Amino acid sequence: MPWLQDAAVIDTTETYGSDNLLHPEEAIRDSLDAIAAIFGAKRSLFSLNGSTGSIYMAQHMALQPGETLLVQRDSHKSVYNGAILNRIQLDYVYPAYDKTRHIVQDIQPEAIRDKLQANPSIKAVMVVYPNYFGITSDLARIAEVCHAHGALLIVDEAHGSHMHFSDRLPPSALSCGADIVVQSTHKTMPSLTQTSLLHIGERVDEAALSRAGALFQTTSPSYLFMTSIENAVLYMDSEKGRAQLDALLDQVQAFRRQVSALPDYEILCAEDMQNGLDLTRLLFRHKNCSGAKLKDILYYEHNIALEMADLYYALALGSVNNTQEDFSALVEALARVGEACRHCPAQIRTPADLIPATIDLPMYEAYYQEKETIPLATAAGRVAGQQLIPYPPGVPVVLPGERITEPLIQKLTDLQEQGIDIVGMIGPERACVEVLR
Numbered sequence: 001m002p003w004l005q006d007a008a009v010i011d012t013t014e015t016y017g018s019d020n021l022l023h024p025e026e027a028i029r030d031s032l033d034a035i036a037a038i039f040g041a042k043r044s045l046f047s048l049n050g051s052t053g054s055i056y057m058a059q060h061m062a063l064q065p066g067e068t069l070l071v072q073r074d075s076h077k078s079v080y081n082g083a084i085l086n087r088i089q090l091d092y093v094y095p096a097y098d099k100t101r102h103i104v105q106d107i108q109p110e111a112i113r114d115k116l117q118a119n120p121s122i123k124a125v126m127v128v129y130p131n132y133f134g135i136t137s138d139l140a141r142i143a144e145v146c147h148a149h150g151a152l153l154i155v156d157e158a159h160g161s162h163m164h165f166s167d168r169l170p171p172s173a174l175s176c177g178a179d180i181v182v183q184s185t186h187k188t189m190p191s192l193t194q195t196s197l198l199h200i201g202e203r204v205d206e207a208a209l210s211r212a213g214a215l216f217q218t219t220s221p222s223y224l225f226m227t228s229i230e231n232a233v234l235y236m237d238s239e240k241g242r243a244q245l246d247a248l249l250d251q252v253q254a255f256r257r258q259v260s261a262l263p264d265y266e267i268l269c270a271e272d273m274q275n276g277l278d279l280t281r282l283l284f285r286h287k288n289c290s291g292a293k294l295k296d297i298l299y300y301e302h303n304i305a306l307e308m309a310d311l312y313y314a315l316a317l318g319s320v321n322n323t324q325e326d327f328s329a330l331v332e333a334l335a336r337v338g339e340a341c342r343h344c345p346a347q348i349r350t351p352a353d354l355i356p357a358t359i360d361l362p363m364y365e366a367y368y369q370e371k372e373t374i375p376l377a378t379a380a381g382r383v384a385g386q387q388l389i390p391y392p393p394g395v396p397v398v399l400p401g402e403r404i405t406e407p408l409i410q411k412l413t414d415l416q417e418q419g420i421d422i423v424g425m426i427g428p429e430r431a432c433v434e435v436l437r
Ligand SMILES: Cc1ncc(COP(=O)(O)O)c(C=O)c1O
Pocket: 049, 050, 051, 052, 053, 075, 076, 078, 128, 132, 156, 158, 159, 184, 194, 195, 196
């Protein structure tokens, strides 16, 4: 394949003049210094196992084994896997839930302050900013609260690396005072899949970043990946990239107006939010059609692939590579689906809020304990031995070491009945779960 031959030119290895990712002193160091200067970081690191790898390193830098990390309970599964690998304890903070819109909202700084006051063993706090729906919290205030209690603030900005490049978007995590920031450049900037950046601020030791990099990263880093991250950052920072992002923001603004005007649709707008909204995320719902069904119809009947959907919402992502035709095609398809669903019965759906969890033992202990498989229906009072993750949207509802309760069983059963796949359920009817013996 010709493109593969072109790629092979860049796909060098660590040799004369190509530097070493784990001890960067030449070309890689220059590239990372330029990236850190653009984002306003003390230092930055290429992470070549996505934000998953960045999260493992971030936790490793901030905590010693046995120490406690306060995490937002609707975090990505890599946050929990990282807690097993790094042998850290977790405490949870819950986002507000909007019962009218059925959306998980921001994390309140006061909720973090209360947790820090109640549990002095918390050494670091980790929040998602923006969340999957583009919703942000008051991060500057959260940073103040953390620092007043001597805790480091780690921000999973996996979905927000583009926000630094426009004043029309919420402020970047680093500019709000975050200490360690994780960005999936591959999600919202034009870089190759699997690429990510890890940044540190003034409170974090550069040596800690080097140690985490050397521990978690491959000794054979892909120069294709690293070049693609560098190119994406330089492009987004260029006049052309910033103009393209500005044009995208005009397009999504027009798209919001058009979808708001369609009968039976609602679309999330900045005015609905207490804090900023990442406007490039387009979260909409139809009153008579679940988000998951809408996503399927758009794909199978209109050849439009969305980012994700749940029982309520479908989520489209605008990128700097989208054209006006893409948005027009989506509005047209939504109008057609809306027409077809006009007289469908209104949906009854399971609320999307989180049921507070009780942690019985640290996840890294539960992970290694002996387990048995039992029907979910009989699991009330038992301690979970595995993650149970409704897909979509992919946030674990049960984690190893947490107690399984009647409300949780009811919620999982309801979701399954509505066609949501629960990853982790076992057996021919997917009716069983692993619990600790
Ligand atoms: C909020 C969040 N954090 C972290 C990750 C992991 O990112 P990656 O796929 O780059 O490893 C994801 C992936 O979807 C995510 O949604």
